[in-house]
Amino acid sequence: MxxxxxxxxxxxxxxxxxxxxxxxxxxxxxxxxxxxxxxxxxxxxxxxxxxxxxxxxxxxxxxxxxxxxxxxxxxxxxxxxxxxxxxxxxxxxxxxxxxxxxxxxxxxxxxxxxxxxxxxxxxxxxxxxxxxxxxxxxxxxxxxxxxxxxxxxxxxxxxxxxxxxxxxxxxxxxxxxxxxxxxxxxxxxxAIEQKTATINPKPSVFVEALAGNTDSCCFTHGHSGWGGLVEAVGAKNIGSDLLPGASGFVALEKLISVNPDVYIMTGSKRGNSQVLPLGLNVSPDEVNTQAQVLLQRTGVSQIPAIAAKRVYGVYHHFYNHPYNIVGMEYLAKDIYPQAFADLDPDATYHHIIKNFTKLPDTSFVYSWQQGK
The missing domain is CATH 3.40.50.1980 (Nitrogenase molybdenum iron protein domain)
Structure with a gap:
């Protein structure tokens, strides 16, 4: 020791x-x-x-x-x-x-x-x-x-x-x-890779990218983007198996049948008010209200991970961002809540802003968890 x-x-x-x-x-x-x-x-x-x-x-x-x-x-x-x-x-x-x-x-x-x-x-x-x-x-x-x-x-x-x-x-x-x-x-x-390498079996994860941005569910990423980040933290990205390209739609019926262990919705504050409004200077109540709307969409409530309360939200733009390590930490904490109970992605983001940039360290809500 x-x-x-x-x-x-x-x-x-x-x-x-x-x-x-x-x-x-x-x-x-x-x-x-x-x-x-x-x-x-x-x-x-x-x-x-x-x-x-x-x-x-x-x-x-x-x-x-x-x-x-x-x-x-x-x-x-x-x-x-x-x-x-x-x-x-x-x-x-x-x-x-x-x-x-x-x-x-x-x-x-x-x-x-x-x-x-x-x-x-x-x-x-x-x-x-x-x-x-x-x-x-x-x-x-x-x-x-x-x-x-x-x-x-x-x-x-x-x-x-x-x-x-x-x-x-x-x-x-x-x-x-x-x-x-x-x-x-x-x-x-x-630190993430070292810990996830010892975890088996690997959880299956579905990421609905920009949840609520379109009328139909469910848009997702393959091996790149959010799929690449899921795979980087050692989990199985469902979109990688089901999509022929970098991104596309998975039918809701198919998604229900493959039964992901974890369901993740991404979002950011933009013109479309239906999207999960994660980002800078938003309130947790604002995010939670829209998350509940998204969970109540027709058919979405049938996804088993929702009944199991394994649904999370993450700031969308981490999928193509030089600070994507923060996104990976949110994923690790969501996918392996016990193994990463002490991990604090919010603190990582603050550390990056304070120590490596002169960006203002403003308030943010970059994540959401079902039941919180």
């Missing part, structure tokens, strides 16, 4: 020790998560974000002002997570003046308007690569010698998230900031 205590102490000291600054040397050639060799001629100062949620990665790296290098982005928060957008524009008012150019996963964008901003780097999510290629956006940027770096938090979230932040740290000359966060991320992930 004494040896283990010493080992934990040493690990704690290593992870909390200040990291030596290391300046990136340009021109810099890196390999991105599409396996492409990308050369960045100078430290980027005019950045495009294909996926606006990557502003949370910029908050880890350009901590004083994550918007200071942005010239264009896809402002997904404004469309899908209104409380987060309110927080961001209150903290950094200049965010409202940055071009919101779309850049959807289908590659739709007014490229000429974006190019008029003279970007010197685009950061893009790996899942969007096919669309950006088919639309000709990738070829156009390559021809203009504007580097495109693909990162990933969704296709293989547990494996790729920390290395993606490390890659961005190198590209943006913020290696020390990146390394501080990813050391903590890897520590938290290792």
């Amino acid at each position: 004494q040896g283990k205590s010493i080992a934990r102490l040493v690990l704690s000291v290593v992870l909390s020790a200040p990291l030596l600054a290391h300046a990136s040397q340009y021109p810099l050639t890196v390999t991105d998560f599409d396996g492409r060799s990308v050369t960045v001629e100078h430290e980027p100062q005019r950045i495009i974000l294909q996926d606006g949620r990557d502003i949370m990665a910029m908050a880890l790296l350009d901590r004083d002002d994550p918007f200071k290098r942005l010239v264009a982005w896809n402002n997904l928060a404004k469309k899908q997570d209104v409380a987060t957008w309110e927080m961001l524009k209150t903290q950094w008012p200049e965010a409202t003046h940055i071009m919101d150019m779309g850049f959807s996963d289908k590659g739709n964008v007014d490229l000429e308007s974006v190019l008029s901003k003279q970007p010197d780097l685009m950061i893009a999510q790996l899942r969007a690569r096919p669309a950006l290629e088919e639309s000709g956006v990738l070829q156009k940027l390559t021809a203009l010698k504007i580097p495109v770096v693909f990162i990933d938090y969704e296709v293989n979230p547990a494996k790729d998230t920390a290395p993606s932040i490390d890659l961005l740290g190198k590209v943006l000359n913020r290696e020390s900031n990146a390394a501080a966060y990813t050391a903590y991320y890897r520590q938290q992930l290792h």
Whole structure:
């Protein structure tokens, strides 16, 4: 026992020790998560974000002002997570003046308007690569010698998230900031993996992504996204077995017959008031009221996990987010309530915000539990 205590102490000291600054040397050639060799001629100062949620990665790296290098982005928060957008524009008012150019996963964008901003780097999510290629956006940027770096938090979230932040740290000359966060991320992930590896049999889990966003139940993810996060915590994701692709619908009758051990609904506060309104600056009562409405949908109440009171809610955007370790901790606590009784995902989120960003540490409700 004494040896283990010493080992934990040493690990704690290593992870909390200040990291030596290391300046990136340009021109810099890196390999991105599409396996492409990308050369960045100078430290980027005019950045495009294909996926606006990557502003949370910029908050880890350009901590004083994550918007200071942005010239264009896809402002997904404004469309899908209104409380987060309110927080961001209150903290950094200049965010409202940055071009919101779309850049959807289908590659739709007014490229000429974006190019008029003279970007010197685009950061893009790996899942969007096919669309950006088919639309000709990738070829156009390559021809203009504007580097495109693909990162990933969704296709293989547990494996790729920390290395993606490390890659961005190198590209943006913020290696020390990146390394501080990813050391903590890897520590938290290792603790989950170590404990779940010994748990058998593996519980089966169904995630209804954006519960209530459509009239029909039940939309879910396969091996990527929420499915990848479920698998990362050692559980069996039902969507991985039933879907041919990354996401899709599972018939309610089929879902009832496969009888998941745990049922999880994700949500965020957006224009559609039917969705579970999890996120910043919401009240537990507001979330609980809508959760009860969702549980009473026609047929949904027949899912055995509901009768067993094994239904939970989790903030939707953790499925494609640099802080997805918090989402994995919520999953671990929901799926294995006894094994992870002492785990506190709320505290993990607060720790990330306070220690690795200058985002305001505002109130939030990122989870919900049936019967509470």
